[in-house]
C-alpha cells in the first residue's frame with residue numbers, strides 16, 4: 027500500500043451534542059491538522075466516544091459544523107465522509123472469514139473481486155495477517171482480531187482513521203507491541219488519525235497532539251510535551267503523570283509562596299491564594315530546605331517513590347533516583363526548584379504562571 | 387454435581403429411568419397397537435406384543451379416511467404459520483432494536499402483551515372477525531358516520547363481507563398473533579455487540595444490507611428454533627382449526643385424527659387404525675425435531691460461545 031497523500035484536516039466548529047435534555051458536549055471547536063495523530067484523552071464518560079462518533083457520522087451533531095478537508099460533512103452518511111473506524115471490542119463480523127471481514131467495505135462499494143482480493147491482501151500484509159485470511163474471528167487471539175479490525179479500516183484508504191480505545195481489551199505486553207505498530211503504521215499511511223483513550227501512556231507515546239476532554243469541554247489541546255510541562259489547568263495537572271503532580275494550597279505574599287503555617291515553599295511574586303503544583307520527580311532533596319517526614323517508601327527498581335509528610339500535615343510524593351543518601355533516613359528536607367513550580371487559580375483551576383522559560 | 391458417590395448416581399439413574407418409562411408408556415402402547423390387526427385387537431385388547439399389520443393399517447388409513455389430505459393441510463398451515471411468524475418476528479425485532487423509534491418500548495410492551503391474551507381467551511371475537519374480516523372496517527365506517535353519509539347520498543348501504551373461514555389463511559392467521567418470536571429475536575439482537583451495526587455503517591452498508599449480509603446469517607439458529615416451535619404450535623393446535631374449518635377437506639390432521647373414532651358410542655373403535663393415524667400425524671413433527679435439535683438448543687440459549 028502506498029502512503030496516502032490524501033490526509034485531510036478535520037475542523038470542528040462549535041460542535042455540540044446533547045442526548046435529549048442532557049448536554050454531553052457543549053460547543054467545542056478545534057482543528058486537527060492533516061496527517062496528524064491526535065489523541066483524545068479524558069476520564070470515562072466525558073464524551074470521547076460521542077465526539078468520535080460525530081466525526082464518523084454515526085451520531086448526528088446537535089449543532090455546529092464539522093469540516094473534513096474543507097467540506098462540511100455533518101449531514102453526510104458515514105460512508106461518504108472518507109473515515110474508517112477501529113472499535114474497542116473489534117466489532118468483526120463473526121460469520122465472515124478474515125478476508126471477507128477486511129473486504130466487506132469494498133464489496134459493498136461494488137469493487138470487482140480481483141481488485142478486492144489484491145487490496146485485502148495488501149492491507150493484511152501491512153498488519154502482518156497474511157496467513158490468517160481464511161480463519162474466522164472466533165479462531166483468532168485478541169491481538170490478531172484487532173489487527174483484522176485495523177486492516178478493515180485501512181483497506182479503503184481513508185482520509186481519516188478513527189480509533190475508539192482499540193487497545194484497551196489487550197493485555198499490557200500486547201498493548202505495548204500494538205502501540206509501536208500503530209505508530210509505525212501511522213507514519214506509513216499518513217492518514218489523519220483520531221485516537222480515543224483514557225490511558226495517558228498511550229496518549230503521551232502516540233500523539234502528535236493531545237486533546238484533553240473533561241465533561242465535554244477541552245481542557246487543553248497541545249503536544250504531549252506541552253501537556254506534561256505546561257498543564258493549562260488543575261484538571262490536566264492532576265490527570266497527567268504517574269505518580270500524579272503534587273498539588274499544595276499556598277498563599278502568596280509577593281515574595282514567597284507559603285503554607286498556611288507560614289513556611290515558605292518557593293519564591294514568587296504572586297499575591298493571594300493559589301494551588302502550587304510540582305511533579306514528584308522535580309522535587310530536590312537539599313541540605314537546608316523544607317523539612318519532611320518519610321511516611322512510606324516504594325522501591326520500584328529504577329527509582330523510588332517516597333510519600334512524605336510536610337509540617338502542615340499534607341502528604342506529597344517524591345521520586346528519587348534509587349540509592350540516594352535519603353533512603354535510610356526518616357527525615358529529609360526538600361527544595362522546590364522555582365522553574366518547575368506550577369501555579370493554579372484555586373477557584374477557576376486555570377494556570378496562573380505563564381512563563382515559558384521553565385522547560386524541562 | 388458436587389458429590390459424586392456411587393449410591394447417589396444410582397438413585398439418580400433410577401429416577402431418570404422411572405421418568406423415561408412414564409413418558410414412553412403411552413408411546414409404546416400407540417406403537418404396538420398400530421401393528422395389530424383389528425381382529426387380534428378385538429380378541430386380546432391392548433397388549434405389549436407387536437403384531438405385523440402396520441402396513442395394512444397404514445393402507446386402511448390412507449385409503450378410507452381423509453387423513454392424507456388433512457396431513458397436507460397441516461403441512462401447509464404449519465409451514466405458513468412458521469414462515470410468516472419468522473418473517474414478522476425478525477423484522478419487528480430489527481425495527482425495535484436497531485432504529486430509534488419513538489415509543490419503541492411501549493410498542494414492544496404491546497407485542498409482549500399478546501402473550502397474556504392467548505387465542506383461547508379471544509376465541510369468539512376471533513371467530514367473528516374471521517367470519518367477516520371487514521367487520522372492523524364496517525364498524526369504523528359506522529362510527530364516523532361515513533356509512534350514513536354514503537347511504538343518504540347514494541342510497542347504497544356499505545356493509546362489506548369477506549369471510550376467511552375454511553381457507554388456509556383463516557386457519558393460519560390467528561395462530562400467528564403472538565409476540566414470542568419478536569421477543570426471541572430482540573433478546574438475541576441485544577446480545578450482539580452494539581458496535582457491529584456501527585462497523586457495518588462505516589463499511590457503507592445501509593440498514594437492508596446490514597440485515598441481509600450480517601443479521602440474517604448470524605440469526606440462523608434462531609430462525610431454526612423459532613421455525614420449529616411455531617411449526618409444532620401450528621401442527622398441534624386443535625381448537626381453532628376445529629371451528630375455522632367446516633369441511634373435512636379443509637380440516638387439519640389433528641382434528642381429523644380426533645374424528646377417526648366413530649361417533650356411535652355402541653361401536654368398538656378401530657383402535658389399530660386410530661393409533662396408526664396417530665403415528666402418521668406425529669411422524670412429521672418428530673422428524674423435524676430430530677433434524678433440527680442442535681439448532682433449537684443453540685437458538686434458544688441466546689448466547690454464542
Ligand SMILES: Nc1ncnc2c1ncn2[C@@H]1O[C@H](COP(=O)(O)OP(=O)(O)OP(=O)(O)O)[C@@H](O)[C@H]1O
Pocket residue numbers: 045050068069070071072073074075076077224
Ligand atoms: N445514546 C445515548 N443516550 C444518552 N446518553 C448517552 C448516550 N450515549 C452516551 N451517553 C452519555 O454521554 C456521556 C458521554 O458518553 P461517551 O460514551 O462519549 O463517553 P466516553 O468518554 O467515551 O466514556 P468511556 O471512556 O467510558 O468510553 C455519558 O455520560 C453517557 O452516559
Ligand SMILES: [Mg+2]
Pocket residue numbers: 074075076190
Ligand atoms: Mg467510549
